[in-house]
Amino acid sequence: MEQLIGELKIQIIEALNLKHVKPEQISDDQPLFGEGLGLDSIDALELIVLLQQKHNTKIANAQDGPKIFKSVRSIAEYITLHKTS
Amino acid sequence: MNQVFVIGAGVISAIGNSYSECLSSLMHCRSGIAALTTLDSIHKGKLPVGEVKLSNEALAEATGGNPALTRTALLGLHAAQEAVKDSKLPDLGAWRVGLLSATTVGGMDKTEMFFPAFMQDSKAGKLKNVVHHACGSTTEIMAGYLGVKDFITTINTACSSSVNAIMMGARMIRHNLLDIAIAGGTDALTRFTINGFNSLMILDDEPCKPFDANRKGLNLGEGAGYLVLASERVIGNLQLNPKAIISGYANTNDAYHQTASSPEGNGSYAAMKNALAMADLKSSDIDYINLHGTGTKNNDLSEGTAVKRLFGEQYPRLSSTKAYTGHTLGASGGVEAVFSVMAIDNQCVFPNLRFKTAMPELGVQPQMEMQKTNVNHVMSNSFGFGGNCASIILSSFKS
Amino acid sequence: MNFISGFCKLRDFQMITSSEHKSYGNANGETFVSGLYSDHKIDYPKFYKMDMQSRLGFLSAEFLFRDVPVKDYPSDSLSVVLSNADGSLDTDLKFDRSCQTAASPSLFVYTLSNIVAGEICIRHGIKGENAFFISASFDAELMCSYVDLTLSQPQTKACLAGWINVVEEQHDVLVYLVEKRQRGLCFEHTREQISKLYY
Numbered sequence: 001m002e003q004l005i006g007e008l009k010i011q012i013i014e015a016l017n018l019k020h021v022k023p024e025q026i027s028d029d030q031p032l033f034g035e036g037l038g039l040d041s042i043d044a045l046e047l048i049v050l051l052q053q054k055h056n057t058k059i060a061n062a063q064d065g066p067k068i069f070k071s072v073r074s075i076a077e078y079i080t081l082h083k084t085s
Numbered sequence: 086m087n088q089v090f091v092i093g094a095g096v097i098s099a100i101g102n103s104y105s106e107c108l109s110s111l112m113h114c115r116s117g118i119a120a121l122t123t124l125d126s127i128h129k130g131k132l133p134v135g136e137v138k139l140s141n142e143a144l145a146e147a148t149g150g151n152p153a154l155t156r157t158a159l160l161g162l163h164a165a166q167e168a169v170k171d172s173k174l175p176d177l178g179a180w181r182v183g184l185l186s187a188t189t190v191g192g193m194d195k196t197e198m199f200f201p202a203f204m205q206d207s208k209a210g211k212l213k214n215v216v217h218h219a220c221g222s223t224t225e226i227m228a229g230y231l232g233v234k235d236f237i238t239t240i241n242t243a244c245s246s247s248v249n250a251i252m253m254g255a256r257m258i259r260h261n262l263l264d265i266a267i268a269g270g271t272d273a274l275t276r277f278t279i280n281g282f283n284s285l286m287i288l289d290d291e292p293c294k295p296f297d298a299n300r301k302g303l304n305l306g307e308g309a310g311y312l313v314l315a316s317e318r319v320i321g322n323l324q325l326n327p328k329a330i331i332s333g334y335a336n337t338n339d340a341y342h343q344t345a346s347s348p349e350g351n352g353s354y355a356a357m358k359n360a361l362a363m364a365d366l367k368s369s370d371i372d373y374i375n376l377h378g379t380g381t382k383n384n385d386l387s388e389g390t391a392v393k394r395l396f397g398e399q400y401p402r403l404s405s406t407k408a409y410t411g412h413t414l415g416a417s418g419g420v421e422a423v424f425s426v427m428a429i430d431n432q433c434v435f436p437n438l439r440f441k442t443a444m445p446e447l448g449v450q451p452q453m454e455m456q457k458t459n460v461n462h463v464m465s466n467s468f469g470f471g472g473n474c475a476s477i478i479l480s481s482f483k484s
Numbered sequence: 485m486n487f488i489s490g491f492c493k494l495r496d497f498q499m500i501t502s503s504e505h506k507s508y509g510n511a512n513g514e515t516f517v518s519g520l521y522s523d524h525k526i527d528y529p530k531f532y533k534m535d536m537q538s539r540l541g542f543l544s545a546e547f548l549f550r551d552v553p554v555k556d557y558p559s560d561s562l563s564v565v566l567s568n569a570d571g572s573l574d575t576d577l578k579f580d581r582s583c584q585t586a587a588s589p590s591l592f593v594y595t596l597s598n599i600v601a602g603e604i605c606i607r608h609g610i611k612g613e614n615a616f617f618i619s620a621s622f623d624a625e626l627m628c629s630y631v632d633l634t635l636s637q638p639q640t641k642a643c644l645a646g647w648i649n650v651v652e653e654q655h656d657v658l659v660y661l662v663e664k665r666q667r668g669l670c671f672e673h674t675r676e677q678i679s680k681l682y683y
Binding site: 040 | 518529530532533585586587588589590593
Binding site: 189191193197200204218219220221238239240241242243249253256257260262276277280281282283284285286335336337338339340341342343344351352355469470471472473 | 617636
């Protein structure tokens with residue numbers, strides 16, 4: 001899980017063009033949307049693409065995004081549970 | 086300032102290849118949305134879209150255009166030619182004529198055929214496929230065939246593009262910069278836009294349900310719609326019978342998000358309000374609103390909120406004809422302006438197909454069936470990505 | 485008569501306004517915009533999510549409004565009239581490439597010419613009318629007459645106008661503020677004056 005969380009931080013920064021953020025600046029449980037990292041609805045869609053492309057995990061409903069993408073840990077947990085081989 | 090008259094209208098969409106065909110479909114509740122057939126895409130046979138039922142070859146034959154032209158240009162030419170014919174102008178050359186055309190797709194339908202081969206091998210791919218890629222090229226091609234030389238311009242403001250083109254045409258006539266304006270827009274279906282809207286997760290995998298509580302998104306469509314606008318001098322001189330007048334219009338920016346509308350519908354509210362003010366009308370004067378009504382959660386709630394803010398509980402009959410045609414993107418304002426002319430010309434309002442349940446937040450009930458009724462003033466809304474909000478009011482000539 | 489109060493040009497990796505001229509010698513697009521952003525101490529987290537066209541448009545408006553602020557204008561009294569030749573071609577190409585693996589929603593958002601107008605409006609709270617024209621090349625006549633048309637409306641007091649064209653490493657940006665009142669440069673808003681600014 002820790003390795004996945006570490007991987008995700010790097011991938012999120014790259015996918016969302018967070019130029020001035022370093023992986024060690026994102027804590028595992030900090031909120032990603034709204035106040036946290038300031039991500040918005042388009043970022044959520046990019047995260048859906050990221051999960052599909054890099055982690056074989058599908059999110060069919062964009063409305064589930066806010067719950068799944070609450071923090072890096074919640075994303076990692078979702079992937080672990082729903083990843084298709 | 087000059088009044089602006091509508092003396093011709095032309096349209097092509099998923100529900101018909103002409104003004105009369107589209108009108109018949111609207112009146113008989115015949116939607117044109119069906120599974121994608123033409124594009125070579127993973128969505129073929131599955132994704133509901135509003136395809137025009139003519140091939141490029143058929144469009145070329147009907148217009149006298151080159152079949153190798155982009156589909157956007159062929160669709161535009163088809164509708165614009167119909168509009169000019171409908172206007173019964175004996176000679177365009179006798180007047181200062183402008184072509185103000187909107188498109189977001191331009192020649193993308195051909196360009197996307199070029200790239201796969203080119204990406205594999207930089208010497209492969211047919212360059213002639215990219216020659217007319219630019220949006221401006223579409224307009225220039227059309228101007229060539231229509232014989233318009235005095236003023237040509239292309240507008241691209243996403244889904245509000247063709248209303249902005251009509252607004253500009255009207256403005257130029259009001260300020261005596263043009264006598265006649267052929268104004269509207271055209272867009273063809275492409276894999277580019279299908280993939281893009283799919284990535285935004287705002288497509289409905291079933292025929293859309295605008296303004297319905299259970300709406301799931303939009304259906305993409307293609308088409309073209311143009312009005313021929315003229316000044317009083319032209320009308321008087323040629324003794325023409327106008328179909329309608331452009332009585333008001335407005336454009337604002339929502340200044341909220343690149344693609345989403347503000348929850349309060351600020352941009353749309355201001356655009357509708359300013360259009361009413363320009364037309365010197367009260368909200369109760371509007372007989373029918375042709376909504377932008379794409380069927381997305383966001384647009385319909387935002388637009389519905391704006392409508393209620395402006396009209397209160399006494400909102401006029403309203404419907405989204407995108408349930409018939411799909412969302413024709415840059416052409417939607419033009420297509421729907423023509424539908425608005427039809428509403429005035431035939432004294433009727435069109436239903437909002439597939440509507441069952443009102444949005445619980447607003448309780449707005451769109452028009453459920455085709456209805457003959459007094460229609461003097463029609464408001465047509467078009468809201469585009471980038472926060473561009475446009476609203477136009479067409480009124481009957483006698484009012 | 486309307487008046488041009490200020491301008492900002494971003495071309496050949498140079499930034500030019502009526503108060504500043506800065507050159508970014510051996511830059512490329514990315515280092516140019518990053519340099520401009522950090523050197524002028526701009527703080528706008530969403531900046532790096534924008535495409536190149538929007539970033540350049542955003543920066544040019546930022547520098548223009550530092551010279552000629554518009555904060556005192558009611559939000560609906562400012563209009564935006566922009567144009568270019570290549571639409572959103574730069575991002576169209578990037579989006580099309582992304583479709584080879586998975587269509588990128590954040591790229592798709594920018595595959596429309598007028599999104600740059602939207603970004604400027606969001607940043608500065610501009611709610612007045614906005615238009616975007618596609619012309620083969622910078623059309624001073626069209627820009628002059630359309631901006632004057634928007635300003636002929638009583639509620640419109642000023643207009644951010646300009647040309648924002650980006651294709652890969654070719655950047656050609658000129659924005660200028662046209663107002664009913666005179667301040668700053670006080671240039672008369674004419675086709676000749678606009679051409680002089682551009683060329």
